[in-house]
Amino acid sequence: MTTRIMVINNSDDILALFQKILAAEDYEVFLQLFLNSDLREVRRIQPNLIILDYYVGREGVGWEFLQMLKMEDSTAAVPVLICTTAVQLAHEIAGYLATKQVTILRKPFESRDLVNAVHSALQGNEIGSYQAPKLPKSDGSNKK
Secondary structure, X not given: OOOEEEEEEOOHHHHHHXXXXXXXXXXXXXXXXXXXXXXXXXXXXXXXXEEEEEOOOOHXXXXXXXXXXXXXXXXOOOOEEEEEOOHHHHHHHHHHHHHOOEEEEEOOOOHHXXXXXXXXXXXXXXXXXXXXXXXXXXXXXXXX
């Protein structure tokens, strides 16, 4: 069964990039502009994950949609990955959002960060906020 990911953003160009990155990972990707955001499409598509843009200056749009999504019985269990530059807000509420199956990916991010965050959110291994893992420092003592 194909994993469906719904991406909601305010930019056609950004949506196209999400499409390219996620399709390369063999996800079935559905794109939607914020202007047309409502739960009918979510119910129709039945995504395994929703990627939602949250940007400063139009906070109400993203939070309103997230609120509707989590209040609706048929969509409440769908995990959400929020992409945002609002680092302070993300830090303050990440723990709470994790209890609602909402993960935060801080902008800017690289394509591999997105892919890793998607994999993690789909597996339910998140504790709230996703950051690319740091590579361990090599001290030359790699013992097995």
